[in-house]
Amino acid sequence: MFAFALWDRQDRTLTLARDRMGEKPLYWGWQGQTLLFGSELKALRVHPDFQGMIDREALTLLLRYNYIPAPYSIYRGIRKLPAGHYVVIAAGDRDAMPRPFWDYRNVVRAGLETPFTGTDGQAIDELEARLMTSIQGQRVADVPLGAFLSGGIDSSLVVALMQRQASQRVNTYAIGFQDKAFDEAVHARAVADHLDTDHAELYVTEQDALAIVPELPRIYCEPFADSSQIPTFLVSRMARQRVTVALSGDGGDELFGGYTPYQFMPRLWGWLRMVPAPLRQGVAALLAPLPVPQRIEKLLAILGAASREDLYFRVRSHWMNTESVVLGANEPDSLLRNPGEWRFVESFEAWMMSLDVCGYMPDDILVKVDRAAMANSLETRVPLLDHRVVEFAARLPLSMKIRGGQGKWVLRQLLYRYVPQSLVDRPKAGFAVPLGSWLRGPLREWAEDLLQESRLLQEGYFNTKRVRETWREHLSGRADRSSKLWSILMFQAWLADQ
Incomplete structure (x- = not known):
């Protein structure tokens, strides 16, 4: 993971670059006659040439997704460098455009052209070897190191492989809520006991969580509205009391088919296609004005889907007609609104996963974790996003990711080598408040x-x-x-x- 700026004194060019998966942020743009760049918008704001005009088009995207996707930012003229890209800027060059040095589309294409053809057991072995290598490298630190542990598949697997390599008990951290419907700590504790980690948990009160809300604008230097940012900040703060670096299990859902829509969306689209689109759209229009629960409202929104791409766009949307909410704005193109470059992926499941790797993961999940951790002076590392793991995942057939109506099949089989299935097999809960x-x-x-x-x-x-x-x-x-x-x-x- 990296974001860097390199000044070439001989050629008088500035090169900005960001890591393959987008773990670290990099903002850049011209303000007047000055080129500004930095890892946080608050760094740019202190410059006297910074203009700070709100980009209303970016604001429509915030309402659409609850985050602002790259390359946009909340400020007009300031952009995020996309993941896996670099840009070379000569003095006064306002037309420099980012270019990819590593393109996930090419990774997916290569995976489709040369798929993994081994047995289930060989796939599990190969994944284990690559993850072990990734974790071995990411465990290197001259400061105390630990891991987040929710008790789910991804974090449990990272911790299990860490503990296998370690000569001492691994430090693990979990956060719990008094409300049992949102409490994952009991599951984390069971996994920690089995793996014999040095486990710490913090049960936070509603007041603890609510006290973070006024701090969110400082932590996330542009508007960011994934509410799991609150528990993420709290668990980062707890971990920082004992360690300086924490490994996380992020990336498993997007790479290995863990999110629930990957399982039900293809069936849903099959059902919707059986009903003429005008009829579906008419029913949705009649019922739309009624006050209905959020899930029913989402169902009404997807009734009018014209294609599988449109269906997923609607499922991922929070506000549907953003231009009627943000004054004087036109919503710009974004990955989910204009996904034509990914139509070479025929499988609906693989198509959704690919878009999430390029959009939802870097612009929501990784932003949430990185900013919450850095606000507590904690460094997070994500072993599942080692590019060699990512490239192997792209080669695996869909049947090794989603099988029997359940996602992350190959990750689960690997985890079962270390943790009993009964401790980790349960419906996906997420990190909600x-x-x-x-x-x-x-x-x-x-x-x-x-x-x-x-x-x-x-x-x-x-x-x-x-x-x-x-x-x-x-x-x-x-x-x-x-x-x-x-x-x-x-x-x-x-x-x-x-």
Whole structure:
């Protein structure tokens, strides 16, 4: 993982580069006559030439995805360098364009052209060897090192392979909630006991979690609205009390088919295709104005899908018609809105995974972890994203990733060599917080202040009527609008902090 700038004194050129998978951030852009670049927007803001104009088009993307995808940033004229890219800028060259030095599309193409043809056992052995090599390299540190452990497949596998290599007990960290519906710590504890790690867990109260909310604009230097940012920050803070480097299990879902949509979306699209699109769209239009639960609202949105690409775009969207919410903005193209370059991937499952590796993973998952960790002076490392592991995953047939209606098949089989299946086989839970009830309860006053009608009108970024209607619907309890509201609230809190 890296993001660097190299000045060539002889040629008078600046080269900016970012790692293959996008683990580290790099912002760059011209402001007036000055080229600014840095790993955080707050570094750019202190420069006297920084203009700081909000990019309303990027704001539509925040409402769409709950994050702002590369190459956009919240500021006009400032861009994120895409993962696996570099740009060479000569003095005064405003037309320099990023170019890939490693392109995941080529990795996927190579995997399709030369797929892995070995047995199940050989695939498990090869994955084990590559992960062992990755972890061995990432364990090298002259400071204390540990790992996050949720008790799920990915983090448990990373910890198991770490413990196999270590001469001492590995430091592991988990966070728990008093609300059993959101508590993963009990599962982490069971895995830690089996692997005999030096395990620490912190059960946080609702007050502990809520206290982080005012800090989010400082931690995420542009608006970012994945609410699992809160527990991620808390577990990073806990780990930093004992270690300086922590390994995580991120990447397993995208590379090996772990997310639930990968299993049900192909079947869903098969069912939808049996009903004429105009009929589906008509039903959705009739029911759309009704206050319905969030899951039903999502179902209504996908009824009108015209293609498999359109279906996934709708599933990944939080606000559907963003241009009716952000004033004076046109939503620009983004990977999920214009995915034509990936049509060479015939399998719907593999197509979704590929887009998530290039979009959701670097722009949401890795941003969430990196910023939360760095705010606590903790370095995170992601062994599953070693490019040799990524390239091997691209060669594996889909049947070694999704089998029997269950994702991450090959990862699971490898983990079962170290951890009993009964300890880790359970439905995917994610790293969630009860955001909906918080917004109706302890966060209501904070949210109401940020969503005041007079405030929204004065700032002039949002359609005040749409936002206030959504807020009232949520408060009434008739519908859960928390995922929509969180993107608005994260922008409003960030704006107030500028």
